[in-house]
Amino acid sequence: xxxxxxxxxxxxxxxxxxxxxxxxxxxxxxxxxxxxxxxxxxxxxxxxxxxxxxxxxxxxxxxxxxxxxxxxxxx
Numbered sequence: 230x231x232x233x234x235x236x237x238x239x240x241x242x243x244x245x246x247x248x249x250x251x252x253x254x255x256x257x258x259x260x261x262x263x264x265x266x267x268x269x270x271x272x273x274x275x276x277x278x279x280x281x282x283x284x285x286x287x288x289x290x291x292x293x294x295x296x297x298x299x300x301x302x303x304x
Contacts, residue, residue: 234265235272247272 236248249269 235269247276 234250236250238246238248240246249272
């Protein structure tokens, strides 16, 4: 849909691109726009959850003692 408020693109490797456009069409009822705004907020909350998880994962990896060392014998 060309007039969609939210555009989702799936890319190779599992990447997902989200594009949000402002509802600018006055023919859309205000109730519908309210639903779109709520949906957009829910998508942003979902993204926040993903970012929080990624930050937590990164912080765990940075803690001392979490990195494993491999002993390599040189001949």
